[in-house]
Amino acid sequence: MRVLVVEPEQRPKEKEIDDSLTAMQNIVGGYIQPVHLDDSVVLVCNEEGKFMDMPANRGLRDKDGQLCDIVFGTFFLCGFPADCDHFISLTPEQIQQYQERFYTPEMFWGMDGHIVCLPLEVD
Template identity: 45%
Template sequence: MNVLMVEPGKAPYEMQIGDDLRSMQAVVGGYIQAVYPYEEPVALICNEDGKLDGLPLNRALRDSDGDIYDIVAGNFFIVGLGESDFTDLPHELAERFAEQFRQPEMFLREGDKIVAAPMPDEQVQGGMSY
């Protein structure tokens, strides 16, 4: 199935993966966790133990005010939602989320908060450009 892959330090890109559990686990490097932070019919699939396992922080998830409420650790992908399962991510949604996650981020502790800053362009590894 078609998904949007988002890796730490890289630009997002579309890729094909199997629609079985083993394929999804291989992409995120462990047990999967599906979260549904968007109104669109999509799921964000990540490694459920990514933070506990010390995987590199990837991208921040923000609320409607732009404030960070969580940070995804390790690889994750965006997939479409069917009636009862995951399905191909339509290209239009892939483009929308590729733009949202276009800029890799680095994270800094500032007092009692964690803040996200864009990763300098010279540190960003290639991906698909939109």
């Protein structure tokens, strides 16, 4: 299955993985949690990443671009069409779309009761 893996402080990378639960858990470092990004793509992260002291990775934003959540630890993106009951490979168009969306690593910290998110420069 062709996925896009996003590690903290790194640019997204295409990867071919088995479509097994074990392979998915190995990427995220534990139990998986799917988060639907649109009708056919899910972000798969560690279900307990926020509570396991995993590093903050990327922010998730609402339709207005406002930060609404933060994903902790490594995650991957894969296909999940409405008429399907399992994860599938991303299309080349989806890979390009989500490489652009998650291209820039981010850093987060609290300031005056708010979470501040800034881009992180990497090579």
